[in-house]
Amino acid sequence: MKIIATIILSLVLCVNVHAQNPSFSPATFTAEDSVTITVDVTGTPMAGQTEAYIWIFAFKTADPSGAATDGFVNGSWTNSNASGKMTSLGSNKWRFGFTSGTVLFGLTPADLTHGFGFLVKAKDGSKQTANYQVFNFDPLVFIPSMLRIFPAKVDKDDVITLNFDRSLGGTVDEQRMTPVSVTVTMYDETNMQVGSPLTLTVKKTDNTIWSASFIPSMSFTPSTGHQLNKFHYKFNGTVLNTSGVPVNVSSSESEIVFTVLK
DSSP states (O other), X not given: OHHHHHHHHHHHHHHHHHTOOOEEESSSOBTTSOEEEEEEOTTSTTTTOSOOEEEEEEESSSOTTSOEEEOTTOEETTEEOGGGBOEEEETTEEEEEESOHHHHHTOOGGGGTTOEEEEEEOTTSSSBOOOEEEEOOBOOOOOOOSEEEESSSOOTTSOEEEEEEGGGOSSHHHHHOEEEXXXXXXXXXXXXXXXXXXXXXXXXXXXXXXXXXXXXXXXXOOOTTOOEEEEEEEEEEEEEXXXXXXXXXXXXXXXXXXXXXX
């Protein structure tokens, strides 16, 4: 009887080891929030490995067995991207962070309503865990503002869209301005300006909204030993004065600090 009980207890412990669920920080998040995943691969083929890579995918439908969109960090199955490499926490625990689901999958929040899954694998795909799934993004509560970026959380290598909504302007000039450009000023981690301000031509994307996009790391180069940390941006345009003559004006300025997770 002792032998049988020991076998049963061993099986229960084995199941518990395999059933360990990953944890997320924050515990709940939207498609535009920064997220850190921590997973324990004890009891899986990835136990004891010195390197681990995430393979992450978003579901296109409510059926998790259907088609999925790969995260841009995946690479190919037999050669994972360096950007998908996970950070070891010791004791078979691994961590991976991403700035937002919209950046990770290149999809809008509306396209990420069916959640995502992932697994942990060797770089060459020779070993892997089972799939961890399904994890859902919380509904995104949109708060309109005059100056807004998309996605809401960004890193220096992301495509960032800068938006100006005239209808939400806080001053008369902002409410009447016809934007023609946006000025971006970059700073490093010491708060020193990086290069010269960048001026981007804007385009009208809605009745009262103008936008422009850029990739920080392709537009600014920090000095040796430093990194891009944040940027300020403001929209520039014209308003007509009481004589009907165009006058140059600018919006207030907004600061965006880069979110870096790994």
